[in-house]
Each structure stands twice: as structure tokens, then as C-alpha cells.
Amino acid sequence: MIGELIALPSISSLDPRLDHSNRPVAERLAGWLADLGFACELLPLPDQPTKVNLLATLGQGPGGLVLAGHLDTVPFDEGGWNSDPFRLTERDGRYYGLGTADMKAFLALAVEAARGLGGQALRQPLIILGTADEEITLGGARALAAAGRPRARHAVIGEPTGLKPVRIHKGNLSESIRVLGHSGHASNPALGLNAVEGMHRVLAALLGFRDELRQGPHSQLFAVPHGTLNPGCIHGGDAANRIPARCELRVDLRFLPGMDLSTLRRKLRERARAALAGTGYRIEFDSLYPGCPAFETPATAEIVRVCEALTR
Numbered sequence: 001m002i003g004e005l006i007a008l009p010s011i012s013s014l015d016p017r018l019d020h021s022n023r024p025v026a027e028r029l030a031g032w033l034a035d036l037g038f039a040c041e042l043l044p045l046p047d048q049p050t051k052v053n054l055l056a057t058l059g060q061g062p063g064g065l066v067l068a069g070h071l072d073t074v075p076f077d078e079g080g081w082n083s084d085p086f087r088l089t090e091r092d093g094r095y096y097g098l099g100t101a102d103m104k105a106f107l108a109l110a111v112e113a114a115r116g117l118g119g120q121a122l123r124q125p126l127i128i129l130g131t132a133d134e135e136i137t138l139g140g141a142r143a144l145a146a147a148g149r150p151r152a153r154h155a156v157i158g159e160p161t162g163l164k165p166v167r168i169h170k171g172n173l174s175e176s177i178r179v180l181g182h183s184g185h186a187s188n189p190a191l192g193l194n195a196v197e198g199m200h201r202v203l204a205a206l207l208g209f210r211d212e213l214r215q216g217p218h219s220q221l222f223a224v225p226h227g228t229l230n231p232g233c234i235h236g237g238d239a240a241n242r243i244p245a246r247c248e249l250r251v252d253l254r255f256l257p258g259m260d261l262s263t264l265r266r267k268l269r270e271r272a273r274a275a276l277a278g279t280g281y282r283i284e285f286d287s288l289y290p291g292c293p294a295f296e297t298p299a300t301a302e303i304v305r306v307c308e309a310l311t312r
Contacts, residue, residue: 005028005108006088008024008025010025012072012073013074013135014288018075026130033111033128034056037118041055045139052132053129053130053132053140053144064125064153068158069103069159070140072134073135086098103159107158137289164311165304167297171256174250174253174291175253176249176285176286177250180195180246181243182245184242187241196247199247219257227255231249261292269285
């Protein structure tokens with residue numbers, strides 16, 4: 001089953017040239033689960049009909065347990081693999097393939113774990129959930145949350161953690177920042193307003209904000225115990241002999257439980273605006289996706305203790 005899921009491309013990418021529908025993966029899983037007695041629904045995303053969530057339910061009634069995974073993968077680097085990324089390959093006691101760990105193998109394991117349960121009278125339902133677009137927008141999970149589905153007591157998400165129960169995660173947001181100046185010829189810099197130089201001011205301010213995050217709230221539950229800011233992508237100009245009128249920076253910000261997403265987004269934008277105050281530059285912002293709040297399940301929660309006992 002893992003091999004069949006790996007063989008079906010389901011890449012999520014903001015670049016439409018790389019993006020794939022995840023429907024073939026959802027349909028393959030639904031076929032297996034229907035054979036085990038699950039009631040299966042394929043739920044297209046409202047704004048992306050080629051992307052679907054899979055909601056498969058065994059048993060009836062409120063409550064229940066969700067085993068959740070995402071159906072999509074990240075893109076892959078051409079020539080960067082030692083084997084075909086769409087063919088499950090065993091090498092040195094490991095399986096290789098795009099999405100093997102993150103996280104198509106978990107969905108196959110969930111199907112296998114459910115085998116033989118169809119004839120039993122479950123006190124609460126077992127739900128196997130496959131979501132769309134986790135790698136870029138979380139659009140599948142957002143659509144389910146907006147629809148209020150599923151209404152279970154507990155969920156286990158099979159991300160690769162080395163079988164260590166993870167009960168807490170950072171939040172994150174991703175922002176696009178554009179600095180706009182005036183173009184001109186490089187022979188006379190005074191005739192233009194160089195957007196790359198303007199972005200230099202913004203970047204310096206954001207690195208200062210990064211230092212504030214480093215000095216802010218800490219949690220030793222994380223390998224990186226503080227908030228982080230990463231300037232991950234920058235583009236500006238089109239030729240060495242032209243003054244660039246536009247420069248764009250994309251940043252990733254991650255933060256701890258107890259820190260507010262909207263407040264951090266506001267502070268990030270305030271720092272960027274202040275860096276250009278009185279300079280003549282214009283600045284624009286876009287959120288690359290709505291962002292994800294930080295999350296924590298208490299250590300004393302029943303689901304945490306059960307997972308600790310099962311994994312020892």
C-alpha cells in the first residue's frame with residue numbers, strides 16, 4: 001500500500017507548474033477503506049476543487065478517535081535523488097520515496113491497523129482522515145474546521161516523530177514584504193530610488209525583531225526553545241545596470257504557545273514600516289497563508305498518557 005501511494009504524485013506547491021491534485025491518492029485510500037466497511041467521503045476544497053479531503057468513518061455516534069495524515073507532499077529536486085522519488089525503494093534497512101515518512105506511510109499503516117475491525121460493534125467511531133494542501137496552505141484542515149468536521153474526542157496525527165508523543169507545537173506565519181521605489185539607469189543613482197537598498201533597511205529591522213524573539217518567551221520542550229524568524233526568499237531587480245523599483249522578501253516566523261499570531265504579524269509589519277519612515281519608499285504586505293496558531297495539549301490529558309503507555 002505504501003508503494004502504491006508513493007507512486008501517485010500529490011505535490012503541493014504555490015508554483016502551478018509543480019502543483020498536483022491529491023484526488024488519486026484519496027481515491028486509492030477510499031477504495032481500501034470502503035472494502036473494510038468504512039463510509040468514505042471525498043470533500044473538495046471550496047476554492048480548489050482539484051484538492052480533496054478524505055473522511056472515512058467506521059461505526060456511528062458522537063466522539064471517537066481520528067487517525068489523521070495529509071495526502072500531499074513537498075516538491076522534489078530533479079537529480080537530487082539516488083532513486084526514483086515515485087517508486088518505493090528499500091536500501092540499507094530504510095524505505096525511500098517522496099512522502100514515505102511525511103506522511104503517506106502512516107495512512108497505509110492506519111488502514112492496516114483498522115483491518116478486521118469492521119465486524120465489531122465499536123462503542124465510538126474510528127475515523128481515518130486524509131487532508132489536502134498541508135504543505136503550503138493547510139487548506140484542507142481549514143475547510144474541515146469551517147465545516148465542523150469531524151467531531152471526535154481525540155486525534156492522533158501521524159507525522160514522523162520517532163514514535164515520541166508530541167503534544168505541543170509552535171505556531172507560524174509567512175509574510176511577503178514588497179518595497180517599491182523608482183527605476184532608473186545605474187549611471188545616475190540619484191534619478192531613482194533603489195528598492196534593494198530599501199529592503200536592506202527592512203531586513204536589518206527584521207533581524208532586530210528576530211533578536212527580540214530570541215530573548216522572549218522560552219520553552220525547553222522545544223529543541224529551539226524560543227521564537228524564530230527566517231528571511232527565506234528575496235527577489236529584486238532585473239539587471240545590474242538598472243535601478244530596481246521593486247524588491248520582495250518572504251519571511252517565516254514561528255512562535256510559542258501563549259504568543260498571539262495577529263499581534264506578531266502586526267509587530268513584524270510595524271518594524272518594516274518604521275525602517276522606511278521618511279525615505280520615500282512604499283511598502284506592501286501579503287500573508288502567504290492565514291497562519292497557524294501555536295498549540296498545546298496538557299501533559300495530564302488522557303490521550304497523552306495513552307500514547308506514552310503504548311510507545312513506552
